[in-house]
Amino acid sequence: MGSAGVRLGRLKANTSALFVCDIQEKFRGLIHGMPAVVDTASRLVRSAEVLEIPVFVTEQYPKALGNTVAELALPPKALVFEKTKFSMCTSDVDKAFRKMNLDGIGQVLLCGIETHVCVLQTVLDLVEKHNVEVHVCVDGVSSQRETDRSVALRRLQGLPNVFLCTSEMAMFQLAGDSKHPKFKQISALAKEKRPDQLSAL
Template sequence: MAAARMGRLRANGCALFVCDVQEKFRGLIHHMPAVIETTSRMVRAANVLDLPVFVTEQYPKALGHTVPEIAKDLGQAEVFSKTMFSMCTPELETAFAAKGGIGQVLLCGIETHVCVYQTCLDLVEKHNVEVHLCVDGVSSQREVDRSTALRRLSQLPGVFFCTSEMATFELVGDAKHPKFKQISSLAKETRPEQLSAL
């Protein structure tokens, strides 16, 4: 019980959510290269650690599909089209429930103040799921919207801020972990200019 209050990440019962990292937003989002790189690395880490991955695309007919840098590593992950802002569509919720026992979600994507924010609210309030928000993997078109959303989310119970590297090393937990070298290799990759926590 104490571990749950502290927000300690555990690979058993954790999933990755990728929110709307789509082609149309490439030139619009503040520090979009960092969002893409971080999300790509988190997808690959999820693959290494066998975490379920859930992906949404906001109205892809107009906004395009998930950027290829991320899409190429999605494998069997199901991609859900949506018009509502939260990722928690009825279709995704059904697939999420079918996995069973997921109590923690790592979350990357855009935009922080709309789809990411509302996803956090739904996961915590409706599903009693801890959200671990990768601050180096979420952004908005305007920095003021991103920073305001992060300040608001920092006040919510059940929402924990982390960086992608912080999360992946916590999931591994020990240099003797059989997947440590793969996770360590991901952490050493060159990164674009990073996003700040707030």
């Protein structure tokens, strides 16, 4: 929080959770820039594991759409939920997240698909129902059509307590200091070669 109660969006590892929305096998050939989404999500998941940040993962009707892509290599402690609702905030997710929220988790870092449907509705629910900051990684969200993605990001940009960021911005904010004991691991993740990146908006 800044002066006069203004939220500045300063991410901290001990108050953050990572939400990964529906990055599933069936969408590989459908989503614009899917390799970048998968690469970014993988880097965020590994950063969360290094920094001991809780990870929430949803899978939209996995019986038909497949499970989370293997490249994400979800850590053992990741909480994985099936859903049919577009928003990640199902009753099960709400229940699990509410417990963490009471323990001081008040910021969510979000990546996944599709930006204009599941990601947007997740943001609305998180802000409205849980009163948390949501940090949307623009290099880790996409839709089938570029126009839908762009318009959704512009809509998100205007919402209260919602911040657009890149995965690298988020990772270095979460570490906070080059003297952080896990800084070298975070720095190594940031330096990895990446596929063609998605546009900002």
